[in-house]
Amino acid sequence: MDVLLLSGGSGKRLWPLSNEVRSKQFLKLLKNETGDNESMIQRICRQIKIAGLDSSLTIATGEAQAEAIQNQIDGITRADILTEPERRDTYPAVLLSCAYLYYEKRSSLDESVAVIPIDPYVDNNYFDLIKHMGKIAEKSSEEVILMGIKPTYTATGFGYILPSEKHVFDESNNTKYMHVQKFIEKPDADTANKLIGSGALWNSGVFVFKLRYIINILKEKYNVKNYSDAKEIYSKLPVNSFDYEIVENAKSLGMVEYTGMWKDIGTWENITSVMEDKITGRVCTDKKLQNTNVINELDIPLVAMGLTDTIVAASPDGILVADKNAAHDLKKYLKDDIKRPMYEARRWGEYKVINYCAYRDGLKALTKQLIIQKGKRISYQMHKKRDEIWTITDGIGKLCIDGEYREVKRGDVVKVERGKKHGIEAIERLEIIEIQMGEELTEEDIFRFENI
Amino acid sequence: MDVLLLSGGSGKRLWPLSNEVRSKQFLKLLKNETGDNESMIQRICRQIKIAGLDSSLTIATGEAQAEAIQNQIDGITRADILTEPERRDTYPAVLLSCAYLYYEKRSSLDESVAVIPIDPYVDNNYFDLIKHMGKIAEKSSEEVILMGIKPTYTATGFGYILPSEKHVFDESNNTKYMHVQKFIEKPDADTANKLIGSGALWNSGVFVFKLRYIINILKEKYNVKNYSDAKEIYSKLPVNSFDYEIVENAKSLGMVEYTGMWKDIGTWENITSVMEDKITGRVCTDKKLQNTNVINELDIPLVAMGLTDTIVAASPDGILVADKNAAHDLKKYLKDDIKRPMYEARRWGEYKVINYCAYRDGLKALTKQLIIQKGKRISYQMHKKRDEIWTITDGIGKLCIDGEYREVKRGDVVKVERGKKHGIEAIERLEIIEIQMGEELTEEDIFRFENI
Numbered sequence: 001m002d003v004l005l006l007s008g009g010s011g012k013r014l015w016p017l018s019n020e021v022r023s024k025q026f027l028k029l030l031k032n033e034t035g036d037n038e039s040m041i042q043r044i045c046r047q048i049k050i051a052g053l054d055s056s057l058t059i060a061t062g063e064a065q066a067e068a069i070q071n072q073i074d075g076i077t078r079a080d081i082l083t084e085p086e087r088r089d090t091y092p093a094v095l096l097s098c099a100y101l102y103y104e105k106r107s108s109l110d111e112s113v114a115v116i117p118i119d120p121y122v123d124n125n126y127f128d129l130i131k132h133m134g135k136i137a138e139k140s141s142e143e144v145i146l147m148g149i150k151p152t153y154t155a156t157g158f159g160y161i162l163p164s165e166k167h168v169f170d171e172s173n174n175t176k177y178m179h180v181q182k183f184i185e186k187p188d189a190d191t192a193n194k195l196i197g198s199g200a201l202w203n204s205g206v207f208v209f210k211l212r213y214i215i216n217i218l219k220e221k222y223n224v225k226n227y228s229d230a231k232e233i234y235s236k237l238p239v240n241s242f243d244y245e246i247v248e249n250a251k252s253l254g255m256v257e258y259t260g261m262w263k264d265i266g267t268w269e270n271i272t273s274v275m276e277d278k279i280t281g282r283v284c285t286d287k288k289l290q291n292t293n294v295i296n297e298l299d300i301p302l303v304a305m306g307l308t309d310t311i312v313a314a315s316p317d318g319i320l321v322a323d324k325n326a327a328h329d330l331k332k333y334l335k336d337d338i339k340r341p342m343y344e345a346r347r348w349g350e351y352k353v354i355n356y357c358a359y360r361d362g363l364k365a366l367t368k369q370l371i372i373q374k375g376k377r378i379s380y381q382m383h384k385k386r387d388e389i390w391t392i393t394d395g396i397g398k399l400c401i402d403g404e405y406r407e408v409k410r411g412d413v414v415k416v417e418r419g420k421k422h423g424i425e426a427i428e429r430l431e432i433i434e435i436q437m438g439e440e441l442t443e444e445d446i447f448r449f450e451n452i
Numbered sequence: 453m454d455v456l457l458l459s460g461g462s463g464k465r466l467w468p469l470s471n472e473v474r475s476k477q478f479l480k481l482l483k484n485e486t487g488d489n490e491s492m493i494q495r496i497c498r499q500i501k502i503a504g505l506d507s508s509l510t511i512a513t514g515e516a517q518a519e520a521i522q523n524q525i526d527g528i529t530r531a532d533i534l535t536e537p538e539r540r541d542t543y544p545a546v547l548l549s550c551a552y553l554y555y556e557k558r559s560s561l562d563e564s565v566a567v568i569p570i571d572p573y574v575d576n577n578y579f580d581l582i583k584h585m586g587k588i589a590e591k592s593s594e595e596v597i598l599m600g601i602k603p604t605y606t607a608t609g610f611g612y613i614l615p616s617e618k619h620v621f622d623e624s625n626n627t628k629y630m631h632v633q634k635f636i637e638k639p640d641a642d643t644a645n646k647l648i649g650s651g652a653l654w655n656s657g658v659f660v661f662k663l664r665y666i667i668n669i670l671k672e673k674y675n676v677k678n679y680s681d682a683k684e685i686y687s688k689l690p691v692n693s694f695d696y697e698i699v700e701n702a703k704s705l706g707m708v709e710y711t712g713m714w715k716d717i718g719t720w721e722n723i724t725s726v727m728e729d730k731i732t733g734r735v736c737t738d739k740k741l742q743n744t745n746v747i748n749e750l751d752i753p754l755v756a757m758g759l760t761d762t763i764v765a766a767s768p769d770g771i772l773v774a775d776k777n778a779a780h781d782l783k784k785y786l787k788d789d790i791k792r793p794m795y796e797a798r799r800w801g802e803y804k805v806i807n808y809c810a811y812r813d814g815l816k817a818l819t820k821q822l823i824i825q826k827g828k829r830i831s832y833q834m835h836k837k838r839d840e841i842w843t844i845t846d847g848i849g850k851l852c853i854d855g856e857y858r859e860v861k862r863g864d865v866v867k868v869e870r871g872k873k874h875g876i877e878a879i880e881r882l883e884i885i886e887i888q889m890g891e892e893l894t895e896e897d898i899f900r901f902e903n904i
Binding site: 015016027036100121286288294295296298299300301302303304305306307308310312314315317320321322323325327329330332333334341344354356357359362365367368369387389391393394410411415431433435437 | 738740751779784809862884885
């Protein structure tokens with residue numbers, strides 16, 4: 001069985017900790033079995049390994065996340081990381097990934113593929129059920145096997161699976177599942193209520209099918225003959241979910257029910273319910289906090305007093321203070337206010353925006369603190385619309401400006417005028433205060449060159 | 453009648469908006485009658501003017517606040533600002549101020565003096581009652597006339613006034629007041645309860661007396677003959693309140709009751725109850741906030757959702773999230789965490805600390821944004837334990853380093869090594885990013901020189 005993990009989404013639902021580049025699946029808000037912090041992606045990869053499914057693990061993601069994923073899963077499991085040419089939706093992602101499995105990894109057409117989302121917080125036996133779904137997909141004639149979850153409220157953000165009444169049971173393979181009468185993606189509340197009344201289950205987002213099923217679609221519908229073809233048609237595929245494009249239109253679906261722990265932890269309400277540390281960062285509280293989580297990633301102190309059922313989260317991107325029952329609406333209130341990431345973990349270290357001013361004449365000044373890990377370097381680059389002033393506050397670095405090298409250390413100040421190529425490597429861990437000044441201060445005004 | 457306003461206190465009770473140097477009385481959290489923001493001190497000065505008491509207004513305060521007071525009351529009223537040689541308590545402050553009124557301003561010994569605290573949020577008729585108290589002080593033989601407030605709960609932070617049962621009424625002057633049986637400063641809860649049961653009132657903190665009364669104490673107890681004597685003995689006077697030193701020991705006290713609006717707005721719970729703007733700064737909210745105040749002075753967005761009875765306040769000094777009923781305990785939780793002010797309004801402009809790092813080898817790096825108003829300058833100074841790097845991000849300045857002048861403008865970088873005298877004047881409004889690096893980064897490591 002091939003396992004395909006889809007890691008996407010900019011994750012504004014966990015703002016201000018998550019943002020465009022720091023997706024929710026990388027936040028180390030959980031704990032592993034030895035008490036160390038782990039992220040959603042680290043947890044699921046650890047569980048995939050425990051289930052023995054790691055030998056065939058592929059993670060499909062956008063370019064922006066590929067490095068962060070590799071950094072996070074190092075030491076947990078190995079995986080092929082498949083970089084999508086651009087971010088679209090789960091339908092194009094699954095098609096491309098299946099082409100990769102068949103044409104590049106040479107998986108068998110009779111092999112089952114399990115598509116697994118990253119959000120759910122689940123028990124290890126979830127993966128045993130996925131293995132069982134693999135057997136069903138391989139032995140039955142159902143196009144896709146779904147995993148159903150008993151609804152706990154009238155959700156309108158999930159798909160609903162209405163099973164038929166009889167179990168299908170194949171003695172020889174010990175596979176037991178139900179035919180699906182009807183699959184309805186994201187119904188309105190009335191329909192959802194009726195579905196729940198008729199015994200429908202939520203769709204967990206796990207899809208298992210024979211590789212042949214998707215490869216046939218690629219061949220017949222898109223005339224794909226090899227992996228290059230698949231990459232080429234990728235950008236023309238509808239930006240739509242696998243649920244709408246495939247599952248709603250499938251001729252025959254099977255379903256098994258999962259009854260263990262299952263929580264969509266992509267929302268504040270749910271993730272706080274599984275976080276062991278209620279307080280993180282520079283926080284003082286009185287003894288009167290009840291069912292309250294406080295996370296402070298800022299350098300300034302946060303005092304929390306007398307709160308009940310509250311989420312407080314502060315990061316360089318912003319501050320959220322919300323009643324746990326109100327936080328699901330968060331996305332609505334973030335539209336225009338979030339202009340650029342204020343914090344990013346990068347392959348070379350991290351940066352944090354500490355000040356920003358826009359002046360009347362159009363000039364802007366932005367101050368960042370950069371931390372470059374020992375041995376790492378910032379790519380050799382040039383800006384057209386800004387000057388930069390670097391003040392080294394700690395460490396030793398090897399600086400290159402327009403091809404000339406020199407050593408810099410704490411206390412040194414470097415002026416990088418617009419148009420000059422520049423790069424720096426940390427001989428010892430570097431901390432730099434960078435002041436950018438110019439008429440346009442964006443991540444787009446970076447022209448990268450081959451390292452020299 | 454002379455009016456003496458005491459402006460002191462570091463005001464940690466409104467943290468993080470107030471701090472050591474930015475006292476609560478300067479925060480523009482209120483609104484005046486035309487809807488503009490005003491601070492506590494602006495409000496009380498406006499009310500004093502409306503009452504016609506501004507012709508004899510003296511404000512006693514510490515050196516750190518004198519400039520801020522002048523800035524705030526400009527355009528509202530005129531006042532003599534009396535700078536105390538050092539911050540002590542209200543007993544030394546009142547004695548020094550009375551010496552100033554008598555020896556310097558030549559007030560008559562038969563004139564009454566009204567000492568008025570800044571904290572209470574009151575109606576204009578409060579000042580009519582104070583005028584009435586002045587008449588009583590001048591015509592009766594009571595040493596001090598107090599203003600009583602009907603208690604609304606068992607407070608242990610106030611003084612209690614137990615009046616005698618009979619009113620004293622002087623037909624000719626239309627003055628009516630009660631003798632005071634007993635004055636008890638800050639009793640424990642049991643005693644306070646008993647006092648309330650016996651009909652005691654809270655002491656409002658308004659004291660009215662004849663100038664002669666205090667001048668006699670200065671002469672007889674401290675041998676003061678002129679204002680210089682008073683300044684000299686000031687530092688030897690007990691650091692104690694007027695309530696303990698004078699009122700508890702007075703031979704005879706009078707009292708009138710004030711029945712209008714009276715709120716001690718020096719606490720979060722109370723000030724939020726009179727704030728018209730529930731939301732200030734860069735804040736997004738859903739429609740579900742109830743009895744909640746959100747103040748954001750940071751540049752990053754704050755999202756508040758579904759909160760009830762909550763105070764959220766964010767400033768460069770820190771973040772407070774508190775249930776309104778729990779916030780009175782705030783002071784307890786601030787002990788060690790608040791090391792230095794992160795924001796200060798100064799006579800030349802303002803600064804904000806935007807980053808701070810302490811490295812393992814003892815070196816520290818602190819980054820500030822400075823704004824120097826046009827025509828103003830930073831005093832000519834020198835540091836022994838730090839280097840500074842100034843990057844001019846906006847404006848034009850006249851820089852002086854070790855006696856040498858030069859013009860600096862946007863984009864210029866200036867290194868000021870330790871031991872070098874330096875100062876800067878803003879020809880046009882200046883914005884500077886200052887990076888301090890050294891083993892000790894304190895406001896004490898500033899050696900000021902005469903301007904050259």
